[in-house]
Amino acid sequence: MTSSPELAPTIIAPRTPQRRTRGRTNTELYAWLFMRVSGILLVVLVLGHLLIMNILDGGVQRINFGFVAGRWASPFWQVWDLLMLWLAQIHGTNGLRTIINDYTRKDQTRFWLKMALYTASALVIALGTLVIFTFDPNIN
């Protein structure tokens, strides 16, 4: 096959150092790494949580206010739940950020969907943290 040099597309050699077109930080690298580190921690936290709450010793049938009070009497489970809340929420929010970036076409849509995501996410983290720290077993 003969190809004219004018029509041949320029293919940059693999591994040629690229000039960054936008952004000067490594944020995406840290986000990528965070997904993996938080993922490993969440395997223990989330799967442990699901096993205890849904399967062991009667599962969901035994859960009520008293059960929650019994667990949060221990700092161990408070720390467990707090870590799980923060890691899962940030991991999920970053995952959804990726998905929004993948599927939105207009800058406006992308911007507002992310604002809605971050707002909802911040509210959930704040509410969950407040509940764990201010839980009162003698509320009534």
Added chain:
Amino acid sequence: MSTTATSRAPAKTKFGGTLYRGREGMWSWVAHRITGVLTFFFLFAHVLDTALVRVSPESYDTVIATYKNPFVNLMEIGLVGAVLYHALNGLRIIAVDFWSRGPRLQRQMLWLIVAVWVVVMVPGAFFMFKHSFEVVFGSK
């Protein structure tokens, strides 16, 4: 006729896919994305229902009773299955990214986690649904 020459032809797959597209690599990613989003939205609802412990024991117990309904229980098993897949496949992604032999074994690792999923979900679903089964079929 040379048999070695014909055996070099690229394998035609059932789905007519290529190395990645339309094959295990792609579908495992699709499932990872769907299960991640599903878990994220459930987490949102779950932090809200747990926050009711700051309102009153009665309101918490009333809402938690929803989870004990056999039909909701069934959906809960589906959610546990989704989270378990996401967790196992997340570990597979991490192995592909950080383990030198990971990329070459990505397909085998997918079938490995599918096997682990089945082995965990069969007894898991049994214990989660045990009580509901007794309610629906009248022994309780």
